[in-house]
Amino acid sequence: MVDFDKVRTYPIAERDxxxxxxxxxxxxxxxxxxxxxxxxxxxxxxRAKRKGRRVVVMMGGAVIKEGCGxxxxxxxxxxxxxxxxxxGAVSIHDFEIALIGQTSENVQNGLRDGSFGMAEETGxxxxxxxxxxxxxxxxxxxxxxxMIAERELPFRDSSVLYNAYRLGIPATIHVAVGGDIIxxxxxxxxxxxxxxxxTDFRIITDTVAAMAEGVLLNIGSAxxxxxxFLKALTVARNVGHDVARFTxxxxxxxxxxxxxxxxxxxxxxxxxxxxDIRGGHRDTVPALHRGIVNHELFEPNxx
Numbered sequence: 001m002v003d004f005d006k007v008r009t010y011p012i013a014e015r016d017x018x019x020x021x022x023x024x025x026x027x028x029x030x031x032x033x034x035x036x037x038x039x040x041x042x043x044x045x046x047r048a049k050r051k052g053r054r055v056v057v058m059m060g061g062a063v064i065k066e067g068c069g070x071x072x073x074x075x076x077x078x079x080x081x082x083x084x085x086x087x088g089a090v091s092i093h094d095f096e097i098a099l100i101g102q103t104s105e106n107v108q109n110g111l112r113d114g115s116f117g118m119a120e121e122t123g124x125x126x127x128x129x130x131x132x133x134x135x136x137x138x139x140x141x142x143x144x145x146x147m148i149a150e151r152e153l154p155f156r157d158s159s160v161l162y163n164a165y166r167l168g169i170p171a172t173i174h175v176a177v178g179g180d181i182i183x184x185x186x187x188x189x190x191x192x193x194x195x196x197x198x199t200d201f202r203i204i205t206d207t208v209a210a211m212a213e214g215v216l217l218n219i220g221s222a223x224x225x226x227x228x229f230l231k232a233l234t235v236a237r238n239v240g241h242d243v244a245r246f247t248x249x250x251x252x253x254x255x256x257x258x259x260x261x262x263x264x265x266x267x268x269x270x271x272x273x274x275x276d277i278r279g280g281h282r283d284t285v286p287a288l289h290r291g292i293v294n295h296e297l298f299e300p301n302x303x
Contacts (some may be wrong), residue, residue: 004186011121012100012119012121016106018103019066019067023067023252025070025285025286027070029292040274041112041215041277041291042293043291044275045215045288048247049244051213054211054213054214056214059218060087060222060225061087063086063219064089066280067282071288075292078294078298078300082170083170084160084164084169086224086225087173087221088175088180092182093159094168094174095159097158098162100155101155111220117181119181123186125147125151128147128187129147130196131187133192134189134195138198139162139172139197141164141173143196144173145162145164146165151165170203173197174224174228181204201231209241214246215246215248216229216263217302218259220251226262227258230262244270246270248273248275249276250277251279252278253278
């Protein structure tokens with residue numbers, strides 16, 4: 001078998017990155033395009049919050065590396081978002097932003113010499129945080145947020161996971177082992193990774209179990225988060241929770257099978273309403289933010 005202990009890493013300071021903090025969308029100053037169906041979605045979110053219902057945001061890594069993190073942080077601070085969930089790429093891009101204010105390497109260049117994903121600090125610091133979280137019975141997302149806070153990483157204010165930790169909002173990370181760059185690192189512990197991410201599956205299941213008449217958004221996750229949601233919903237209903245009559249929305253460039261079925265169509269059997277949001281994240285997420293904060297019925301409930 002390949003010896004992972006021989007894997008060569010390099011300092012992250014030597015890496016060129018495609019995203020820098022000056023690309024982050026400022027919640028106080030941005031242009032928002034008109035997006036089809038967004039008014040209906042913003043209305044559903046605001047009305048759910050006025051009833052005291054849950055609003056859950058699931059996402060893929062592109063949401064972070066496209067600069068939408070500050071908009072999500074603002075919605076968390078305003079009391080709109082009750083749970084943040086993402087795949088492993090979300091945690092990696094978010095951590096790197098907290099650490100160096102940059103993220104998103106050139107994959108093709110790194111494949112040539114085997115350096116793709118081999119930044120030492122990302123692999124070492126995240127894997128140690130995941131090990132610590134697993135040992136303490138914490139979830140993966142909480143463990144990364146806590147590590148960012150405890151180490152006082154310089155750009156932590158721009159981190160979604162750090163702010164969720166600071167605000168006491170559940171932030172869960174759901175991984176496929178072998179699917180993320182930190183799984184290449186010699187410090188990766190598969191048992192700890194599985195334990196921490198499984199804890200997060202139980203946490204998101206608790207949230208979904210209380211989501212009746214709430215709203216669930218899937219922003220840019222084509223496979224993993226729709227599947228996690230489907231299983232969490234099944235477990236909740238299997239053990240007797242009447243999770244029904246909520247609104248779902250899927251944000252993406254294309255119409256893809258899993259998000260369409262798991263997030264939009266199949267919940268209709270429970271009296272749910274599915275809303276399809278099509279476009280790039282730098283257009284759709286600002287439009288969502290604007291639609292909520294400018295809604296005539298919106299009353300911020302700061303955390």
